Amino acid sequence: xxxxxxxxxxxxxxxxxxxxxxxxxxxxxxxxxxxxxxxxxxxxxxxxxxxxxxxxxxxxxxxxxxxxxxxxxxxxxxxxxxxxxxxxxxxxxxxxxxxxxxxxxxxxxxxxxxxxxxxxxxxxxxxxxxxxxxxxxxxxxxxxxxxxxxxxxxxxxxxxxxxxxxxxxxxxxxxxxxxxxxxxxxxxxxxxxxxxxxxxxxxxxxxxxxxxxxxxxxxxxxxxxxxxx
Amino acid sequence: xxxxxxxxxxxxxxxxxxxxxxxxxxxxxxxxxxxxxxxxxxxxxxxxxxxxxxxxxxxxxxxxxxxxxxxxxxxxxxxxxxxxxxxxxxxxxxxxxxxxxxxxxxxxxxxxxxxxxxxxxxxxxxxxxxxxxxxxxxxxxxxxxxxxxxxxxxxxxxxxxxxxxxxxxxxxxxxxxxxxxxxxxxxxxxxxxxxxxxxxxxxxxxxxxxxxxxxxxxxxxxxxxxxxxxxxxxxxxxxxxxxxxxxxxxxxxxxxxxxxxxxxxxxxxxxxxxxxxxxxxxxxxxxxxxxxxxxxxxxxxxxx
Numbered sequence: 137x138x139x140x141x142x143x144x145x146x147x148x149x150x151x152x153x154x155x156x157x158x159x160x161x162x163x164x165x166x167x168x169x170x171x172x173x174x175x176x177x178x179x180x181x182x183x184x185x186x187x188x189x190x191x192x193x194x195x196x197x198x199x200x201x202x203x204x205x206x207x208x209x210x211x212x213x214x215x216x217x218x219x220x221x222x223x224x225x226x227x228x229x230x231x232x233x234x235x236x237x238x239x240x241x242x243x244x245x246x247x248x249x250x251x252x253x254x255x256x257x258x259x260x261x262x263x264x265x266x267x268x269x270x271x272x273x274x275x276x277x278x279x280x281x282x283x284x285x286x287x288x289x290x291x292x293x294x295x296x297x298x299x300x301x302x303x304x305x306x307x308x309x310x311x312x313x314x315x316x317x318x319x320x321x322x323x324x325x326x327x328x329x330x331x332x333x334x335x336x337x338x339x340x341x342x343x344x345x346x347x348x349x350x351x352x353x354x355x356x357x358x359x360x361x362x363x364x365x
Numbered sequence: 366x367x368x369x370x371x372x373x374x375x376x377x378x379x380x381x382x383x384x385x386x387x388x389x390x391x392x393x394x395x396x397x398x399x400x401x402x403x404x405x406x407x408x409x410x411x412x413x414x415x416x417x418x419x420x421x422x423x424x425x426x427x428x429x430x431x432x433x434x435x436x437x438x439x440x441x442x443x444x445x446x447x448x449x450x451x452x453x454x455x456x457x458x459x460x461x462x463x464x465x466x467x468x469x470x471x472x473x474x475x476x477x478x479x480x481x482x483x484x485x486x487x488x489x490x491x492x493x494x495x496x497x498x499x500x501x502x503x504x505x506x507x508x509x510x511x512x513x514x515x516x517x518x519x520x521x522x523x524x525x526x527x528x529x530x531x532x533x534x535x536x537x538x539x540x541x542x543x544x545x546x547x548x549x550x551x552x553x554x555x556x557x558x559x560x561x562x563x564x565x566x567x568x569x570x571x572x573x574x575x576x577x578x579x580x581x582x583x584x585x586x587x588x589x590x591x592x593x594x595x596x597x598x599x600x601x602x603x604x605x606x607x608x609x610x611x612x613x614x615x616x617x618x619x620x621x622x623x624x625x626x627x628x629x630x631x632x633x634x635x636x637x638x639x640x641x642x643x644x645x646x647x648x649x650x651x652x653x654x655x656x657x658x659x660x661x662x663x664x665x666x667x668x669x
Contacts, residue, residue, distance in 0.1 A: 148647060156649040223445035224428050225397070305399070305428030312649070314430055318402065318562035319644050 148324035156328075160312065164332050167308035170226060170301065171294040171336075174233025175241075179287055182238050186245025186283075187271070196246060203239035211236065211297050219304050229301035229308075236297055237290035244286025248279030281352040288344035295337045309333045396613065396620065399428045399437050399446035403561065404643045404650060405497065405581060405605075405636060410450030411654035413607060413624060419663050420623035433533045434460055441610065442485065448624075449608035452489060453497060455601040457481070459539035466539045470496070470602035481608075488614055490607040490624065495633040497581040498603040499534065501593045507574055508591040515596040519575065520551040526574040528553040529564045534577060540601055548599050565590070581633055583641025605636075626664040 143151065153160065189196040206214075215232045222228045252275055260270040302310025312329030316322035349355060396417060400410035407429060414425045428446050431437050434453070438461040440446045454473045458464050462480050467473040474492065481487045501516055508514075511522045519526070535542045535558040546552050557573065564576035565584040578585070585592065607624050614621040631639075639657060642648045658664075 152647040155647060156652050159649045159651045223443060224399070224431070224440055225426070225445060302430055305430055307427065307429060311429055314402065315404075315407075315649070318404065318560075319647075321645075324647060 145323050145327070148321075149327050152324050152328050160309075160328060160332065163307060163309050163311060164336065167295070167298050167310075167333070168336060170229055170298045170306060170308055171233060171291060174230045174298075175237045175287060175290045175294050177230070177234045178237030178241050178290060181234075182241030182286075183245050183283060186242045187249060189242070190246050190249040200239075200243060200246070203242050206235050207239045211300050212303070215297075215300065215304060224305045226301075226306045228304055229298060229306040232301070233294040233297050236293055237287075240286040240289040240293070241283070242286075244289075245279070245283050248282030248286075249275050251282070252278050278353050281348045284344060284348040284351060288341060288348065291340050291344065292337050295333060295340065299333050309336075394616075396423050396425045396448060396617075397428055397446040398425060398448045398450055399431055399440045400450040401434060401437055402430045402432060403579075404583070404640050405579070406450050407650035408639050408643060408654050408657075409493070409605075409607075411651045412627065412658060413448065413450050415655055415658050416623045416627060416663065417620055419658070420626075421617070421619045423617065423620060435533065441487065441608075447610040447613045451493070451605050452608040453603040453605055454489075454492075455498065455540065455603040457489070458601060459537060459541075460533075463538075466601040468598055468601055470604055473602050474604060474606075482611065486611045488609050488611045490609070491628045492604040492606050493627060493631040493636075494629045495581060495631055495636045496602060496604045497579050497633075497636070498595075499531070499577050499600050500580050500595065501528075501575055502568065502578050502585065502590040503575045503593065504568060504571070505589055505591055508593075513591070513593060515594040516549060516599070517596050519593070520549065523551045523553050526553050528556045528575050528577070529559050529567050529573040530556060530577040531561045531564075532558040534558075540599065545599060548597055581636040581640055583637055583639075583644045586637065586641060587645045630661070630664055 185199060189199050209217075211232065214235060215228060218228050218231055222231060256278070257270055257274055260274045265273065298306070298308050299310035299313065302308055302314050309329045309332055313326055313333075314329075316325030316327075316329060319325055398410050398413055400406040410427055410429070414427060417423055417425050428440065431440060434456045437446075437449050437452070438457070441449060454470070454477050455466070457477050458473055459466055462477060462484070464476065464480070467476055474489075478489045481489045501519070503513060511518070513519060513522075530542065535556070538544070542556065553575070559567070561579065564573070564578050565582060565588060567573040568576045568590065569584075569588045578590075580592065584590075607627065609621075609624065639653050642653045643650050
């Protein structure tokens with residue numbers, strides 16, 4: 137057994153990764169899944185809600201204010217409140233993530249659809265499309281990149297919130313960070329938990345950014361024009 | 366265009382469906398082991414998990430990092446968890462059961478086993494084989510400077526010393542701070558309640574002079590701390606045992622068998638060594654537990 141105190145923090149970090157690599161990986165996956173499920177659930181509710189309030193503008197004030205209020209509650213407090221109802225563990229964290237993801241997703245869906253040039257939807261209607269057809273064939277494709285931006289923001293925030301979830305026993309990379317604060321010389325362990333968390337946030341941001349750019353209608357059209365030329 | 370939309374929709378749908386399956390096998394009959402934030406609690410939690418997974422087909426979920434034994438107890442009463450990785454006789458005697466401290470280890474164990482069965486329908490197993498009691502500890506230098514060997518030796522110098530203790534110990538009835546001052550008849554200059562994991566560092570760096578720590582902590586050896594003898598037998602026995610809902614054990618007797626294989630197999634020195642690996646050698650409790658079980662072949666053949 138090597139003497140840990142003789143090693144620098146960087147060496148300790150690599151030693152830790154070598155010893156516990158599999159464990160870190162399984163926590164990484166857990167962490168990622170918790171965040172993803174929370175955001176997906178929010179997308180499932182948030183996107184239809186966003187579409188709805190873009191059609192019935194009277195509702196938009198109420199819904200967005202409500203989502204705004206949720207966003208102002210500190211994550212730890214919201215988690216503690218939900219814990220009283222839902223108990224300890226992963227479910228509570230997923231629900232917390234869900235609540236925090238609602239605002240960016242609803243707002244972006246709303247803005248994405250509202251910002252579409254009225255003449256385009258009118259043209260669709262004029263061609264004899266039904267309302268549903270306009271929604272699926274015109275509005276959603278045109279606002280898709282903005283909606284993805286909302287999901288992207290939500291996911292990055294969600295990864296941060298999931299890290300706090302370790303306090304109510306949900307596991308994930310936050311577990312490793314908390315352990316680092318309890319260990320004798322935990323700097324390396326804290327880094328071993330924090331670095332993958334940051335990496336996860338950056339990677340998912342970049343990935344969704346790529347998708348978003350792919351789906352941006354303006355750029356898509358330019359590409360097509362270039363191809364024709 | 367339409368193809369792409371269809372593709373994303375299928376993708377989202379599969380993710381949602383897999384999500385449903387993930388949450389649905391988290392139904393109430395699954396085994397959930399709750400564990401406190403201490404390294405020891407986590408090592409034992411993973412040991413329990415691996416033992417159950419090794420001997421049965423059950424899915425086991427861990428609820429980690431709970432703040433104290435009180436939270437653990439609440440989690441089990443509320444049904445958030447149905448097993449605890451480790452419970453200590455002394456803690457539960459005065460904590461969850463609100464009883465009077467019992468100094469005799471065997472009588473204490475009998476008492477908690479009987480009371481938990483009657484009041485909560487929960488099973489307090491026989492001990493793992495180690496005890497993790499509170500003890501006051503100082504650095505070697507402090508011990509030499511004041512010639513300290515027992516807790517009573519602190520009496521004459523206590524008014525110059527700053528102490529750090531576990532947060533939950535401060536308010537505990539029976540064997541807590543108040544009772545300590547009454548029994549030993551002295552008090553420290555200041556007593557800081559803090560998270561238990563921090564006290565060893567605090568005394569090692571000299572920020573505090575004396576701390577109340579756990580006897581199985583691996584850092585006692587790594588910091589070369591001197592454990593002061595509890596000469597007035599103030600602290601009740603803290604024998605460590607696995608803990609579970611009786612209901613669960615009745616439904617799944619094979620789980621009970623798997624856990625019972627650990628009973629009487631982990632000694633105080635063993636636990637200190639395991640804690641040391643996790644606290645000092647940068648190994649995760651999960652890894653420590655797995656290696657220990659593999660080394661002992663999952664205590665196979667220990668059936669009576």
